Amino acid sequence: MRVEVTVNGQQRTADVEPRTLLVHLLREEFGLTGTNVGCDTSSCGACTVLLDGESVKSCTVLAAQADGREVTTIEGLASADGALHPLQRAFQENHALQCGYCTPGMVMVSMSILAENDTLDEATVREGLEGNLCRCTGYHNIVKAVLAAKEEMGAQL
Amino acid sequence: MYPSVFDYARATTVAEAITMLADDEDSKVLAGGHSLLPLMKLRLATPSKLVDIGRIAELSYVRKDGDQIAIGALTRHRDVETSELLVREVPVLARVAGQIGDPSVRHVGTIGGSTAHGDGAADLPAALLALGATMVAEGPSGRRTIAAADFFKGFLETALAPDEILTEIRVPTGFTKFAFQKFNRRAQDWAIVGVVAVRNERTNIGFINMGATPLRATAAEERVAAGANPEEAAAVADEGTSPSADINASVDYRRHLARVLVRRALVELG
Secondary structure, rough: OEEEEOOEHHHHHHHOOOOOOOHHHHHHHHOOOOOOHHHOOOOOOOEEEEEEEEEHHHHHEHHHOOOOEEOHHHHHHHOOOOOHHHHHHOOOOOOOOOOOOHHHHHHHHHHHHHHOOOOOHHHHHHHHHHOOOOOOOOOOHHHHOOOOOOOOHHHOO | OOOOOOOEEEOHHHHHHHHHHHHHOOEEOOOOOOOOHHHOOOOOOOEEEEEOOOOOOOOOEEEEEEEEEEEOOOOOOHHHHHOOOHHHHHHHHHHOOOOOHHHHHHOOOHEEEHHHHHEEEEEEHHHHHHOEEEEEEEOOOOOEEEHHHHHEEEEOEEEOOOOOOOOOOOOEEEOOEEEEEEOOOOOOOOOOEEEEEEEEOOOOEEEEEEOOOOOOOEEEEEEOOOOOOOOHOOOOOOOOOOHHHHOOHHHHHHHHHHHHHHHHHHHHOO
């Protein structure tokens, strides 16, 4: 079947089997390998992307379900000149990653947390991150980074 | 992990979806997919066709209808969690929906999908059973309503016919007092055992993961109605349940948890 998805602002199309998962559409058809597959059972959150602006686990969404909708991946955050998104910069400045495998998912779910909360405290961030696992257990700095990004971005989201 | 091969059809109306289902007896309804797709990826479910109802916008709503709240089957857990109407009128449902999985799961999973999946280990079915909800189903021969008590039939089995679609869930207002006790080891896990207790003039208690279907703690409810204190009522809470053993808990441990959690819930209700 033919699917048409707006990925990071660009219209993309592909011919896929109905059983194709969104994460495989992104990685294998569109070459966007920033989104990782972790547990493949919607537990770990490594595959988190934004679907119409909200975080979803792309290993448990069919490409067909994203047809006609907007997807944002980690590749879509930095501006065209390579300048990092304030959230990415906060991850860098707060050393919010160790091995980095969970990072794309952590960043994308944090985009949703930032968008859904006018104000943020530590407890809200930790609850927002509950579906994303960091096996280096680097949660503390991830939480710090999300709070720092909120501070910097203020009400602009 | 890929699901096995299937055909895909997207419905734009309920009537169209019913026709699409009738075309193929091995077809399944796809709403958010957060119960069905994990089963399909494990090849525990291998439907020949998915009828995607996820775009039927008219099935996503929460509205007041007399002394009930009508919830469209495609209303996502996130929307149940944050619905001002539900937070005010049926607060237990908003609380329970807000504890399902994690935020990204709640952006996709739907109340109708979870209910039609009928998992005894899931949170919403037990809450709907405790509330005495009514399910509205539509099929080739029209519309019918099914009481929650008659809806959950067995392991992942409901009263829905293969060509019927759950379109709406109706919950009564008035249960303003509630307690939700979900026991698990990690934040996003399924309940090892869970208890949803609601009270208006009477107290209803629903169990999560104490059998193949969601269950009511009937013996404890009777004792509460007869004026027993939480301790006395909770002592018989596991009567009539049939929990299974798994990696998280033995049968005896689940029965123990059921008694402890019912006591905590009743104490919380006051």
